Amino acid sequence: MRATFAKGQCVRGTYTPTGDAEQVTRSISFTRPWPLIGRFSVGGGNPSAPDTARTVLRGFSIKILSDGGETHLLFENAPVHFARTLDQMLAFLQVRAPGPDGKPNPEAVTAFAKANPETTRQAAFVAGKPLPASYAGIVYWGVHAFTGVNSAGRAAPFKFKVVPAAGEIALSDEEAKGKPPQFLVAELTERLSKGPARFDVVAMLAEPGDDLTNDITLRWKNEDDRRAVKLGTIAVTAIEPNETCDEGIFDPGQLADGIEAPQDEIFEARRTAYGISFGLRAK
Incomplete structure (x- = not known):
């Protein structure tokens, strides 16, 4: 099983660009139509995690199957990561390791959060949202700052945002009580029987003063209200059978020419860690 986002469902679909995509990138992945493979998922290492857990991350990973160079992207339903540096990420995980009683030490977790307040931002964002009622009704973010290079060679730093055409679909706490613990795939299957689930792929463009390389526990100022370009749908x-997604990885370092990788240390580590993780679970 995956170390995190162990629970998931593979899907297939298409990507269709807009005429504006070339303002941001010359990438063949984003300026031409392609088939894609995707995977919706629930955070954590439990493949049987209940869909009714409101504070657990939801993920959406895609492979744009562009001939001559694929692009893989990983999104989640929070606009920030839970750690600023690799050392902080490791400490965050270590303090949650089970003790002799099989449970983390709650006092140690609380003390760590107090000493590292930036590690609470992701959880606070997710906790402030109602329970997602559908994978197709969640806003997903790319968290990291990518750089697009357009056909004129101009650089355009941006962050990805994936917006559902159906709008955000959520359940009240009372409605959630009536849901079975495993309902998201059944809901998605029923939804797709009536037609495709569509999402806008948006590039939120950087502005002067934005942090492009360091702290991914912080959002850019007025991030949702700034100039954005719709790249495609x-x-x-x-x-899709889960075996299609499980036979490889969604490699965050796999980017077609015209999209440059983020420069923060968390992203750089992910490019290596995902391959190691796949090697371990493929044994």
Whole structure:
């Protein structure tokens, strides 16, 4: 099983660009139509995690199957990461390691959060949202700052945002009580039987003074209200056997020419760690 986002469902679909995509990138992945493979997921290492857990991350990973160079992207339903540096990320995980009683030490977790307040921002954002009622009704973010290079060679730093055409679909706490612990895939299957689930792929453009390389526990100022370019539309069309997604990885370092990788240390580590993780679970 994956170390995190162990629970998930593979899907297939298409990507269709807008005429504005070339303002941001010359990448063949984003300026031409392509098939794609995707995976919706629930955070954590438990493949049977209940869909009714409101404070657990939801993820959406895609492979744009562009001939001559794929692009893989990983999104989640929070606009920030839970750690600023690798050392802080390791400490965050270590303090949650089970003790002799099989449980983390709550006092140690609280003390760590107090000493490292930036590690609480992701959880606070997710906790402030109602329970997602559908994978197709969640806003997903790319968290890291990418750099697009357009056909004129001009650089355009940006962050990805994936917005559902159906809008955000959520459940009240009372409605959530009536849901079975495993309902998201059944809901998605029923939804796709009536037509594709569509998402806008948006580039939120950087402005002077934005942090492009360091602290991914912080959002850019007025991030949701700034100039953005719609790159294209994802249409999820069908459920795909999970074996399709499990036979490889969604490699964050796999980017077609015209999209440059983020420079923060968390992203750089992910490029290596995902391959190691796949090697371990493939044994």
